[in-house]
Amino acid sequence: MAAALAFVVVLLAAGAGASTATTLTIHNLCPHRVWPLVTPNSGLPSISDNTAGLDPNALLSLSFPPTFWAGRVAARTGCDAAASGCWTGAAPPATVVQVTVHDGGNLDRAAYSVSLVDGFNVPAVVTPHAAAGGQCPALGCAADLNCDCPPAQRAAEGAACLGPPGFFKSRCPLTRTTPTDVEPTPQSCRGPGEIKVVFCQATIVTGAAADAEAMVIRSVVADS
Template sequence: MKASMALTALALAVAAASISGAVAWTTTFTMHNLCPYPVWPLVTPNAGQPAIADASIRLDSNGLASLAFPGAAAWSGRVVPRTGCSPPAGCVTGNAPPVTVAQVSVNSAGGLAEYSVSLVDGFNVPATITPHAFDASQMCPVLGCAVDLNAACPGGARVGGGGGCMASPQFFKEMCPETRTTATDVEATPQKCFGPGELKVVFCPTN
């Protein structure tokens, strides 16, 4: 009888560990700057979420920074690439629109990760989000805008001497269909990505 109870307890423990392992996703958050100039990414948590970085991160050309999400807890927030920063004077772009905004959310129900690049507030730096280390059955596309829209921006929509663009949503969507350009917009490619090992925000991606 005691042996049977012990085996039952062991089976329950193994099952619990298996269930725990199935949902305890660990996703690394990486930022990679491929721009020929430094970028100061500002990582801001959404309301009620803990901060995972301060405002002092500087990524020189080809610089990398890896951050940790808070364990298996759900987290969501945004990243704004700032340029030309010179504390305490501020930054040339990124402190106010026009700004490119990368949005991420991890560890929702079942380990769901959601991410997007928004041009709702304009554009200042090309950016994409690339998931890594995910099951091949998942829909985890690369999303964002790899095009330098400052160079292509219509003359009347250029801001700050060409350091930003406040063009129409139609212009942004035509140039970068894998971004969100209005409050109700979605990307051309659907996503349903569970438990990626890494989400990488790349500034000035090469492809």
Template structure:
């Protein structure tokens, strides 16, 4: 699938999402996986990737509509997330409003929470998911291409959960909600493979957990497939 074909297919649906496409099967080098990261958001995103040796050092800017292609090495396992509101100097030093991996452009460590995570384990049988365990800072969708066998469907959503984030979980900058914290430290329910799963003590649940669950369920309206880990 070419970049033009992906734009035609996803352009209307993913108008606010960071799209990650990875190539499977015969078109990829034996054992390798080709990743295409496309920014369908309205603002510049700074993807963070760990380990990122094969991904431009683990960090780079991506303007609206731009895409970048990388080849992951055999057996690569890692995370991809988006950083927002960043300002870096020529030496790659700076800061981000969300998802920062310290004060550098090229990440060697995980991003600061809350942040939406795309997680991958590449092997003869590949695993991938979009996780809100560490909260939410922007929509991310993962789409495999040429997958054979199993359930090779897209994961993630293009809905912006910040729009309905409970006030006690919201991270704000200049009065604007830029991210939504996870309620996982409380008794929390998540949605996994069409089932509602709750963890923790069955005792009284703080109100923010119920509100966060409602936000997650609202997001399901635009979801294709996802793993809530």
């Protein structure tokens, strides 16, 4: 009897430490094609060959490994047919989604953020779905910051913006704009079945479009 109970305890412990499957979904809502760039942190496996281009409203679904994985997702624009040369996104300035999954053993934590530390090129919002528990807020920037980027900070002929951090933070508070910055919204997400990254989620612009200084941009959360 004692041996049988010990066997059950071992099985329960093994199940508690197992990671649930998690999918990375990338949704392009931009009015132009984007080429997602998914880069693992050093020493971790690649989950994409980074050759696919997404037309407007197209989706790309990728599988995270069942063990710890961390990396970055960016949107490249203006790429050639082989995605070997791109106008923006392959290097700074670029909007970067940072994702960590299957972290923390039994908690199976996920962590995510949208970083503008290296600049901005495309609006991006990240949202977990089908989470096992915890706080899983939508984070990121739905505003097109290129439209009123300070002239001295514009790059790639206006298709990207270098900053400054205060400009980014005032318009997109749910992003990270310096190496020590964090979002005001807490997160403690556990076991999401899907991490969804949306490029160019709808931006609401009010005010006189002809007057860039008068534009007021309000961010909205990702689609469901």
